[in-house]
Amino acid sequence: MTDSSPRFLSDYSPSDFNISHVNLTVTLDDKNTQVVSELLVTKANESLCDLVLNGEHVKLISITLENQALSAQQYEINDTHLTLPSSLFSKTQGEFKVVIVTEVNPEENTALEGLFKSGEAFCTQCEAEGFRRITYYLDRPDVMATFTTKVIANKVNYPYLLANGNKIDSGDLAEGMHFVTWYDPFPKPCYLFALVAGNFDLLTDSFTTSSGREVNLEIFVDQGNLHKAEHAMTSLKKSMAWDEQVYGLEYDLDIYMIVAVDFFNMGAMENKGLNVFNSKYVLADSDCATDSDYFNIEAVIAHEYFHNWTGNRVTCRDWFQLSLKEGLTVFRDQQFSADMHSSAVTRIQNVRLLRAQQFAEDAGPMAHPIRPTKVLEMNNFYTLTVYEKGAEVIRMLHTLIGAENFRKGMDLYFKRYDGMAVTCDDFIDAMSSASAKDLSQFKLWYSQFGTPQINVSEVYDTLTKTYQLTLSQQSPVTKSQLDPKALHIPIKLELLLPDSEGKMASKSHMLELTEQEQTFTFNDVTTKPITALLADFSAPVKLTFEQDEQSLYTIINHAQNSFCRWDAGQQLLISYIKRLTIDNDFVLPQALINSIDTLLTSKNEHAFIAEQLQLPSFDEVAGLIDKVSPQRLVEAIKKLSIFIAKGAQENLLRTYQYCQEQGRLGNNVGTRSLKNICLQYLSLLTTSQSLAQKQYDLANNGLVQNENMTDSLAALTCAAKINAESLTNQLSHFENKWQDTTLVMDKWFAINASVETETIFEHLDQLMEHPLFTLKNPNRARSLIGAFAMNNPKYFHCPTGRGYEFLAAQIAKLNTINPQVASRLITPLIQFKSFEASHQILMKEQLVKLHNLPELSNDLKEKLDAALAD
Ligand code: TRP
Ligand code: ZN
Numbered sequence: 001m002t003d004s005s006p007r008f009l010s011d012y013s014p015s016d017f018n019i020s021h022v023n024l025t026v027t028l029d030d031k032n033t034q035v036v037s038e039l040l041v042t043k044a045n046e047s048l049c050d051l052v053l054n055g056e057h058v059k060l061i062s063i064t065l066e067n068q069a070l071s072a073q074q075y076e077i078n079d080t081h082l083t084l085p086s087s088l089f090s091k092t093q094g095e096f097k098v099v100i101v102t103e104v105n106p107e108e109n110t111a112l113e114g115l116f117k118s119g120e121a122f123c124t125q126c127e128a129e130g131f132r133r134i135t136y137y138l139d140r141p142d143v144m145a146t147f148t149t150k151v152i153a154n155k156v157n158y159p160y161l162l163a164n165g166n167k168i169d170s171g172d173l174a175e176g177m178h179f180v181t182w183y184d185p186f187p188k189p190c191y192l193f194a195l196v197a198g199n200f201d202l203l204t205d206s207f208t209t210s211s212g213r214e215v216n217l218e219i220f221v222d223q224g225n226l227h228k229a230e231h232a233m234t235s236l237k238k239s240m241a242w243d244e245q246v247y248g249l250e251y252d253l254d255i256y257m258i259v260a261v262d263f264f265n266m267g268a269m270e271n272k273g274l275n276v277f278n279s280k281y282v283l284a285d286s287d288c289a290t291d292s293d294y295f296n297i298e299a300v301i302a303h304e305y306f307h308n309w310t311g312n313r314v315t316c317r318d319w320f321q322l323s324l325k326e327g328l329t330v331f332r333d334q335q336f337s338a339d340m341h342s343s344a345v346t347r348i349q350n351v352r353l354l355r356a357q358q359f360a361e362d363a364g365p366m367a368h369p370i371r372p373t374k375v376l377e378m379n380n381f382y383t384l385t386v387y388e389k390g391a392e393v394i395r396m397l398h399t400l401i402g403a404e405n406f407r408k409g410m411d412l413y414f415k416r417y418d419g420m421a422v423t424c425d426d427f428i429d430a431m432s433s434a435s436a437k438d439l440s441q442f443k444l445w446y447s448q449f450g451t452p453q454i455n456v457s458e459v460y461d462t463l464t465k466t467y468q469l470t471l472s473q474q475s476p477v478t479k480s481q482l483d484p485k486a487l488h489i490p491i492k493l494e495l496l497l498p499d500s501e502g503k504m505a506s507k508s509h510m511l512e513l514t515e516q517e518q519t520f521t522f523n524d525v526t527t528k529p530i531t532a533l534l535a536d537f538s539a540p541v542k543l544t545f546e547q548d549e550q551s552l553y554t555i556i557n558h559a560q561n562s563f564c565r566w567d568a569g570q571q572l573l574i575s576y577i578k579r580l581t582i583d584n585d586f587v588l589p590q591a592l593i594n595s596i597d598t599l600l601t602s603k604n605e606h607a608f609i610a611e612q613l614q615l616p617s618f619d620e621v622a623g624l625i626d627k628v629s630p631q632r633l634v635e636a637i638k639k640l641s642i643f644i645a646k647g648a649q650e651n652l653l654r655t656y657q658y659c660q661e662q663g664r665l666g667n668n669v670g671t672r673s674l675k676n677i678c679l680q681y682l683s684l685l686t687t688s689q690s691l692a693q694k695q696y697d698l699a700n701n702g703l704v705q706n707e708n709m710t711d712s713l714a715a716l717t718c719a720a721k722i723n724a725e726s727l728t729n730q731l732s733h734f735e736n737k738w739q740d741t742t743l744v745m746d747k748w749f750a751i752n753a754s755v756e757t758e759t760i761f762e763h764l765d766q767l768m769e770h771p772l773f774t775l776k777n778p779n780r781a782r783s784l785i786g787a788f789a790m791n792n793p794k795y796f797h798c799p800t801g802r803g804y805e806f807l808a809a810q811i812a813k814l815n816t817i818n819p820q821v822a823s824r825l826i827t828p829l830i831q832f833k834s835f836e837a838s839h840q841i842l843m844k845e846q847l848v849k850l851h852n853l854p855e856l857s858n859d860l861k862e863k864l865d866a867a868l869a870d
Pocket of ligand 2: 329
């Protein structure tokens with residue numbers, strides 16, 4: 001059905017045709033939606049070329065060229081393209097008009113790409129290449145046109161008819177139909193096109209821009225959910241104000257709309273003036289959303305809003321440049337979140353995600369540079385690498401040239417490229433011009449993949465009072481990257497030294513590592529310093545630096561940089577977990593307990609202490625140990641947890657109770673996360689096991705001031721981890737209470753999938769039969785299948801291979817229902833390299849089985865080919 005050969009960055013050539021304006025008329029119907037597309041086309045060069053339009057899963061009804069109907073002999077058509085031969089317009093001068101009439105079937109569209117139904121509503125998803133499932137078009141981001149969209153539908157069922165831009169006309173039609181016409185004056189690629197029709201509740205507000213323009217803000221949600229849109233609206237206004245303050249960027253249309261839908265492949269989509277969101281990133285109230293839901297909603301609202309400049313006003317020349325908009329926009333939303341909340345904690349959470357997931361991707365079979373060079377299915381490249389590592393690359397740039405120059409660079413970028421489709425190189429060139437910094441070596445971050453490994457050694461000379469740090473860097477060498485070059489890497493660090501009174505003092509530095517190996521000398525260093533490297537996580541690298549426990553404890557207690565303090569703790573914990581995986585008799589040191597006790601009694605921000613107490617995840621540690629046994633790793637983490645729980649029990653309990661008390665006095669997110677991490681430890685001990693049950697009961701005792709989803713869910717998560725006796729009752733209580741709230745039931749499915757019990761596979765089978773379970777809703781599919789594969793490592797990696805088999809069986813079904821979702825869920829199966837051989841064999845067995853599926857989608861094929869070639 002779709003093209004099955006890959007495309008290459010090196011093959012880019014500009015379009016032979018431009019489209020200046022698109023006039024769409026869409027008559028909505030569940031099975032037979034008619035699309036009339038009037039294109040104003042011009043030749044982009046002198047040469048005679050065929051006009052080759054993309055189109056998939058669309059039925060062609062008719063074509064006219066300059067008002068002349070074309071007969072079937074005059075054009076060529078196949079599953080993926082409609083070709084109008086050059087002879088047809090060899091004589092046309094200037095602009096010519098092509099009118100194409102097609103039909104599509106939204107009801108059958110379970111891939112959720114193009115025009116589909118989410119419940120009763122119609123909606124679209126065109127990024128990356130979904131517009132071609134609506135009509136024949138030049139579906140590439142460098143073809144930019146203004147759009148007029150007339151939407152026609154039944155008035156009773158679809159009172160709201162939405163599209164991009166400003167509303168210019170509306171009215172009633174015969175037979176209960178009505179129409180609304182929209183005009184978007186900003187030329188855009190078709191991936192930013194959107195159309196929505198439905199019966200919603202509408203939350204309205206307005207925002208006055210700094211230049212005094214009034215913008216209408218509208219959030220559309222399923223009926224009955226109006227109050228759950230308040231937080232999203234507040235987040236939107238904060239985002240608009242922030243972008244004006246920090247980047248001087250204002251919104252440009254008279255209206256900004258957000259629609260929340262339940263059926264959506266990803267988080268949200270930045271369609272011009274009409275964002276479409278997964279309802280998970282819009283709806284929240286204090287009963288049904290957790291603290292992290294609130295945080296994520298604010299971040300995703302901001303992300304999509306920021307795309308209006310970084311993505312829409314300046315867009316990508318081709319899809320290989322995706323990180324141009326995504327890396328930059330993630331960086332911007334991270335900056336925003338850091339400004340709205342604790343910057344230390346926000347940074348730590350970003351780094352955790354990067355280390356646990358992106359590092360694994362960058363070491364796995366689908367590893368690619370943030371600007372990929374070869375793509376079969378574009379949807380496979382909306383990755384942690386393009387997004388999160390892409391954001392790290394922008395952050396390094398910010399570090400290297402400084403905040404002020406970075407802002408100048410952004411200003412220059414918009415001055416040069418507003419209204420254009422450009423490349424990552426164009427962005428770096430703007431930054432380079434504005435800062436007068438040579439960034440040619442820095443550009444290698446866009447073309448090399450893999451997490452660079454940095455080895456560190458140090459020498460202190462007592463006589464000359466000089467301290468030397470030698471850093472060497474190595475990016476992975478593979479068949480597709482035979483000779484990686486040295487990257488330009490900013491290394492921020494602190495030297496910790498006792499001052500004249502014996503108190504620890506610290507001095508910050510930034511090094512620019514540009515060579516394969518480089519030695520940096522610090523003069524007048526009175527004694528051998530303790531070095532805290534990679535302050536703020538200044539580069540997305542792995543460090544090897546042999547520091548003894550004592551030094552790590554010194555950093556934990558004395559470094560200025562909060563990231564360094566946190567990271568030293570993580571390094572220590574990782575070293576203990578590693579030891580435990582190889583040595584059953586390893587005795588964990590009492591010093592760890594002392595340090596945890598100190599932490600628990602410190603005056604630090606609660607949210608920060610919670611981060612310090614959180615162990616590195618299974619995924620993160622798995623990436624650091626060669627050929628690890630997953631079972632041993634699960635056991636090692638558990639052993640360490642129990643050791644901490646036992647040793648620090650008294651302080652954990654005291655902190656838990658204190659936070660519980662504080663919680664009653666006010667709504668504090670950080671205090672709740674500290675309380676709940678204490679609960680995680682305490683519930684591992686028989687003596688305090690019942691705390692989780694008590695907390696659940698308290699959070700569900702019917703008193704409004706106690707109702708709290710963060711606390712309920714934390715309690716259930718703890719109970720699931722130890723498969724507590726009370727769990728079954730709590731889960732059915734929860735199910736009864738929330739059966740009508742889709743997003744909360746997703747949480748219920750996820751908890752069920754993460755229960756550590758030998759009967760998990762029978763349990764999973766039952767869950768798949770649950771009346772509320774469906775593979776057609778991506779959130780639901782992920783909440784069961786994804787949660788099992790990601791949050792239940794003990795049983796996912798069960799030595800019989802049954803976990804892998806379960807995942808593969810679900811992916812096989814999703815292959816035909818929704819290839820994008822199938823392809824995202826396969827991640828834990830293709831990242832087999834870090835595990836011992838027996839597991840690799842079992843995992844590959846499932847991959848081979850999937851590879852043999854009839855009608856294998858390009859999405860899965862690309863990943864399976866890569867994984868099996870590895
Ligand atoms: N551009 C979207 C973002 O903000 C990503 C996205 C949303 C997407 N839906 C999609 C990408 C569907 C591919 C397919 O990051
Ligand atoms: Zn984005």
